[in-house]
Amino acid sequence: GENVEQHPSTLSVQEGDSAVIKCTYSDSASNYFPWYKQELGKRPQLIIDIRSNVGEKKDQRIAVTLNKTAKHFSLHITETQPEDSAVYFCAASKGQAGTALIFGKGTTLSVSS
Amino acid sequence: KAGVTQTPRYLIKTRGQQVTLSCSPISGHRSVSWYQQTPGQGLQFLFEYFSETQRNKGNFPGRFSGRQFSNSRSEMNVSTLELGDSALYLCASSPGSTGELFFGEGSRLTVL
Numbered sequence A: 001g002e003n004v005e006q007h008p009s010t011l012s013v014q015e016g017d018s019a020v021i022k023c024t025y026s027d028s029a030s031n032y033f034p035w036y037k038q039e040l041g042k043r044p045q046l047i048i049d050i051r052s053n054v055g056e057k058k059d060q061r062i063a064v065t066l067n068k069t070a071k072h073f074s075l076h077i078t079e080t081q082p083e084d085s086a087v088y089f090c091a092a093s094k095g096q097a098g099t100a101l102i103f104g105k106g107t108t109l110s111v112s113s
Numbered sequence B: 001k002a003g004v005t006q007t008p009r010y011l012i013k014t015r016g017q018q019v020t021l022s023c024s025p026i027s028g029h030r031s032v033s034w035y036q037q038t039p040g041q042g043l044q045f046l047f048e049y050f051s052e053t054q055r056n057k058g059n060f061p062g063r064f065s066g067r068q069f070s071n072s073r074s075e076m077n078v079s080t081l082e083l084g085d086s087a088l089y090l091c092a093s094s095p096g097s098t099g100e101l102f103f104g105e106g107s108r109l110t111v112l
Helices: none
Strands: A004-007 A010-014 A019-025 A032-038 A045-051 A056-059 A062-067 A072-077 A086-092 A107-112 B005-007 B010-013 B019-024 B031-038 B042-050 B053-057 B064-068 B074-078 B087-094 B107-111
Touching (some): A032 A062, A045 A062, A072 A086, B053 B064
Antiparallel strands (some): A032 A045, B031 B042, B031 B087
16 A cells, blocks of 8 residues: 655754755655644644646745656745744645545754744 | 544454444545545555535445445445454544645454
């Protein structure tokens, strides 16, 4: 079955710096790659997603890139702010919406001011 | 619009007992999936239901089961509880038109 590896497990940056989190997936049939943010004690929430027919997607300070050949995708956060501190999970799935998401183990991002 | 509602929010059980967790999806969402969250393993997929049918199942033992009712509400059951089943169980619903999952706040299960 699908396996998603996520690196790094922890990431500490200064406010204003950029942060990059990388994920690799194993199943070439996966075609949907979302990123979820989970603040301490709260539920995971979708922040951005990308489908396999797109190489890059941007939403204000966050962007996701996808390399289908290498089977990896990355989350880029620019101009980080303390409120970006959270656990970030990448995931992969195949098939239509609502299908099982296989998550990476998460990256704890700490942004210090 | 009300969000995904999970009950109970917290529960404590002893080894060998069984537990049933409930999830009410966002109105109009027909897909409901369940995830187990633990500090070491992150978010692990348990199963997904769509229109009362199990559409996908994760790699968990048969002690973990679920079902979905005609109103899209879902329940999951864990029988013969083990210490390692202690976790936050998250339910998520999806409208089906996008890939986004909307998570509930979870049911935190502690097995003693």
